[in-house]
Amino acid sequence: MSSTSNDTHEPDLRPLLSSGFVYRVTAVVMVLATLTAAISLAGRWFGENLALAGHTASNEVFDIFIGQDHLRLPANMIRFEAQRATSIAERVDLYLTWPGLEGYSDRSRELFNNVDAPEKLIFLQISQSTMSRDMSGRLEPIYAQIFDGAPTAGPAGLMEHAVKATSSYAGEVFLTAETTAQSPYVVRCLKPDPQAISTSADCQRDIHAGKDLVVLYRFSNRLLPQWREIDQAIATFVKSRLVP
Numbered sequence: 736m737s738s739t740s741n742d743t744h745e746p747d748l749r750p751l752l753s754s755g756f757v758y759r760v761t762a763v764v765m766v767l768a769t770l771t772a773a774i775s776l777a778g779r780w781f782g783e784n785l786a787l788a789g790h791t792a793s794n795e796v797f798d799i800f801i802g803q804d805h806l807r808l809p810a811n812m813i814r815f816e817a818q819r820a821t822s823i824a825e826r827v828d829l830y831l832t833w834p835g836l837e838g839y840s841d842r843s844r845e846l847f848n849n850v851d852a853p854e855k856l857i858f859l860q861i862s863q864s865t866m867s868r869d870m871s872g873r874l875e876p877i878y879a880q881i882f883d884g885a886p887t888a889g890p891a892g893l894m895e896h897a898v899k900a901t902s903s904y905a906g907e908v909f910l911t912a913e914t915t916a917q918s919p920y921v922v923r924c925l926k927p928d929p930q931a932i933s934t935s936a937d938c939q940r941d942i943h944a945g946k947d948l949v950v951l952y953r954f955s956n957r958l959l960p961q962w963r964e965i966d967q968a969i970a971t972f973v974k975s976r977l978v979p
Contacts, residue, residue, distance in 0.1 A: 792811055799821070802863035804945040810838075827860075829858070861949075869943045870940050874918075882896045883896055883898055892912050908925075922940040924956055938954055
């Protein structure tokens, strides 16, 4: 009688998860964790920079040479990042709080980002002068030739002059006033429109400064009642930033 022997085999005890598979999963988890951390940091960096919107609170001072003039300006007053460097430049663009004439800071962030309060900022563009006369000096030889009709009373002693529809200044008005200086005050503004929203650049005026600079500054028409204070403050500010 032959007996049939049943061969007994040990069950397959190999691990369900091989060490290679575990290593691969661990590596993937580590990569995902690294990516998550990187995305978090990038998101935080992007959010902070988006909040700054190109502004900087840095007080680092730069020496900017324009023509024959030397200006010393802090970074937080310089409007564009590309201009925040010691350099020989054609121009520099600034923005300042009004009435403090200060640059951007954490404390003043709201003033720089609030489009509903355009009267809180004044914008300056400083460049080498290309004309022998500033805006006041151009009143009689140029602007007076395109005025249309008699002037009307404007705010704070200003006289408002309409311009001919055929002139290159159509859609604007000029406001003038006699001053104690030799030259009259002259400013160009967009024609007042009760339906339009005021901006920080409704009005513009330019003055000469330094050896050979022209300072073009723009401001909201809401500030026209303060035209005397603004004009004096801008002239004093630029003079204070010039290096002898």
